[in-house]
Amino acid sequence: MDDLQNRFNSAAEHVQLIAEQTSKSDLLKLYGLYKQSTCHGDFDSAPKPGFFDFKGKEKYNAWLQVSRLDQNESRLKYIKLVQSISPDYVYDSAVRSSNSMTKTVSRMVPQAENGEQLHYFLAQDRLKYDGGFPPC
Numbered sequence: 073m074d075d076l077q078n079r080f081n082s083a084a085e086h087v088q089l090i091a092e093q094t095s096k097s098d099l100l101k102l103y104g105l106y107k108q109s110t111c112h113g114d115f116d117s118a119p120k121p122g123f124f125d126f127k128g129k130e131k132y133n134a135w136l137q138v139s140r141l142d143q144n145e146s147r148l149k150y151i152k153l154v155q156s157i158s159p160d161y162v163y164d165s166a167v168r169s170s171n172s173m174t175k176t177v178s179r180m181v182p183q184a185e186n187g188e189q190l191h192y193f194l195a196q197d198r199l200k201y202d203g204g205f206p207p208c
Contacts, residue, residue, distance in 0.1 A: 080109060080147040082167040083154040090158050098157050104134030105153065108146035115139040
C-alpha cells in the first residue's frame with residue numbers, strides 16, 4: 073500500500089474520534105471527499121436520492137462537488153481537511169489496514185434537547201447502508 077493511502081487511512085481513522093465534535097458542513101465535505109477517494113469513477117452511476125430523502129441529497133451533493141477530482145487529489149484534500157478541523161491530528165504510521173474503510177463512524181446526535189428525535193450522519197460511507205444512496 074502506498075504512503076498516500078496509509079495517510080488517508082490514518083486520517084479516516086481519526087475522523088472516527090472527532091465526528092461528534094465536527095460540524096455538519098465539515099462532515100459533509102469529508103463525506104464527499106471520502107466517497108471520491110474510495111469510489112472514484114462511480115459517481116456518474118450512483119443513483120440520485122429520492123425527492124424526500126433530504127439527508128441523501130446532502131450527501132449526494134457533497135460528493136457531486138468533488139466528483140471530478142482524481143483519487144489522489146481527493147485523498148490529499150481529505151487529509152488536509154482533517155488537519156484543518158483537528159489541528160492536533162498527526163499521521164499514525166501504524167494505521168495501514170485497508171479495513172479502516174469498513175468501520176462505522178455514524179454518530180447519533182440529538183436533534184432536539186429533549187432527545188425526541190435522533191438522526192444518523194455518516195462521515196464516511198461503505199459502512200452500512202442507511203437509506204441514502206448505496207455505497208459503491
